[in-house]
Amino acid sequence: MTSLNDKEYLVDENKVWFTGGYWPEGVPKQLKDVEGIDITPLWKGFIKSADDYGIWDSDICIFAYGSYMERVKLRKLFEYAKKFGTFLYHTLGIRKGDVVAIDLPNSINFVVAYMGCQYIGAIVQGINPTYKPMELLHALTMTKAKVLVLMDMLYIAGPATILPKTSIKYLIPSNFTDFLTADEETIQQLGIPSAKDKIPSETEDYKVYLNMGKIKGKYRTPENIVFLVGEDNPIVEHKEHGVIYRFDFTKIMFSMGNLNERKFLSTLVKENEVIVDMFAGIGYFSLPIAKHSKPKIIYSIELNLESFKFLTENIKINHLDNIIIPINGDSKSEVIKLSKSGVRADRVIMGVFPAPKDFIKEALTLIKESGTTFHYEGVAMKENYLSLFNEFKEIAEMSNYKCKLLSKRFVKSYGPHLYHIVVDILVSKD
Numbered sequence: 448m449t450s451l452n453d454k455e456y457l458v459d460e461n462k463v464w465f466t467g468g469y470w471p472e473g474v475p476k477q478l479k480d481v482e483g484i485d486i487t488p489l490w491k492g493f494i495k496s497a498d499d500y501g502i503w504d505s506d507i508c509i510f511a512y513g514s515y516m517e518r519v520k521l522r523k524l525f526e527y528a529k530k531f532g533t534f535l536y537h538t539l540g541i542r543k544g545d546v547v548a549i550d551l552p553n554s555i556n557f558v559v560a561y562m563g564c565q566y567i568g569a570i571v572q573g574i575n576p577t578y579k580p581m582e583l584l585h586a587l588t589m590t591k592a593k594v595l596v597l598m599d600m601l602y603i604a605g606p607a608t609i610l611p612k613t614s615i616k617y618l619i620p621s622n623f624t625d626f627l628t629a630d631e632e633t634i635q636q637l638g639i640p641s642a643k644d645k646i647p648s649e650t651e652d653y654k655v656y657l658n659m660g661k662i663k664g665k666y667r668t669p670e671n672i673v674f675l676v677g678e679d680n681p682i683v684e685h686k687e688h689g690v691i692y693r694f695d696f697t698k699i700m701f702s703m704g705n706l707n708e709r710k711f712l713s714t715l716v717k718e719n720e721v722i723v724d725m726f727a728g729i730g731y732f733s734l735p736i737a738k739h740s741k742p743k744i745i746y747s748i749e750l751n752l753e754s755f756k757f758l759t760e761n762i763k764i765n766h767l768d769n770i771i772i773p774i775n776g777d778s779k780s781e782v783i784k785l786s787k788s789g790v791r792a793d794r795v796i797m798g799v800f801p802a803p804k805d806f807i808k809e810a811l812t813l814i815k816e817s818g819t820t821f822h823y824e825g826v827a828m829k830e831n832y833l834s835l836f837n838e839f840k841e842i843a844e845m846s847n848y849k850c851k852l853l854s855k856r857f858v859k860s861y862g863p864h865l866y867h868i869v870v871d872i873l874v875s876k877d
């Protein structure tokens with residue numbers, strides 16, 4: 448016989464709230480000391496209450512919307528709950544102690560699902576319908592719930608993306624109209640949205656990955672992106688500012704924080720410019736410049752073969768083959784080759800972290816008589832942006848070049864007090 452003296456019902460009386468001298472005199476510490484408390488399964492408790500208050504035939508409003516209202520006798524509500532519990536037990540094989548997660552807003556649907564679980568001794572896990580997919584994943588992983596009852600409209604925003612990663616075996620979609628007895632036409636006129644048809648039997652319509660790391664190394668690659676669910680195909684096409692960027696986002700960085708800089712650089716470019724993009728990646732800057740400005744030519748240098756592959760592909764899919772020349776190699780030596788072949792640039796883009804100080808000397812070999820603008824990137828404290836200009840200037844002045852700071856931009860926050868900064872420097876012969 449289960450009793451309130453059993454260990455599982457006893458509270459540890461050494462807890463600080465008991466021993467700290469604040470527990471009010473006369474308030475029982477144990478359930479067994481509360482008068483009239485008994486161990487009663489909740490389902491039996493429901494029945495006892497209905498009996499005690501004599502309300503089996505009372506009307507309960509289960510749905511009200513505009514002028515439409517639906518009522519049932521309490522007796523009927525119990526019937527619904529029993530039916531649901533029986534379905535869980537016989538059809539789905541849910542047993543005492545199994546967890547059933549209920550992701551429903553305040554509604555009769557919740558009450559029926561909750562009571563049905565009590566009927567068969569299943570454990571109810573209430574899910575907050577505003578949970579984001581990762582919160583839901585966490586909640587379901589903790590309890591190892593086997594069934595998820597949910598309002599169909601919540602499917603796309605939540606479980607769609609994470610369900611296959613959980614131990615959920617059965618998904619039971621529900622809708623506010625489930626308990627309505629009016630004819631179909633009347634129900635349709637209510638205009639209650641439904642998304643049951645949006646719940647696919649297969650999962651290949653979407654892909655979900657979890658970014659668990661940072662952007663690292665000289666190739667600026669994502670450290671750890673793990674596949675969660677859906678179709679495991681990490682090649683994406685991102686459209687931005689009239690440009691298509693195709694890339695594998697598990698291997699190649701794409702920072703939305705750099706969006707404005709990608710747009711802005713093309714506005715600085717004048718017609719017929721010769722441009723060298725020393726750290727071109729998949730064409731972050733080269734593509735929008737070639738698309739929106741009218742440069743004569745852009746030499747886009749990229750060392751990482753993976754990025755280079757997408758750079759050449761992106762040049763093709765954006766139809767920019769006549770403007771961009773992709774070069775696979777180390778820009779330190781490639782700019783020397785360009786300069787030896789007579790290339791002189793109006794603009795040199797030096798977009799990589801950490802600031803490419805070691806490449807300045809080589810980049811300077813591209814300077815034009817009339818001057819060349821360098822876009823030099825780095826990370827610094829906001830008030831220290833001049834340190835980037837100064838390190839460039841120091842090296843340029845050693846080779847007798849003159850530097851003028853044209854402007855600076857704080858592209859994005861990069862950590863506590865740190866910013867991704869770009870300085871535009873006009874360099875000319877002394």
Ligand SMILES: C[S@@+](CC[C@H](N)C(=O)[O-])C[C@H]1O[C@@H](n2cnc3c(N)ncnc32)[C@H](O)[C@@H]1O
Nearest residue numbers: 665666667705726728731749750751777778798
């Ligand atoms: C990730 S991009 C940064 C682009 C731009 N700053 C942005 O944030 O959108 C920098 C690229 O430089 C490339 N890279 C690194 N070292 C290089 C080198 N020595 N020569 C050419 N490319 C290099 C990396 O592989 C990477 O694709």
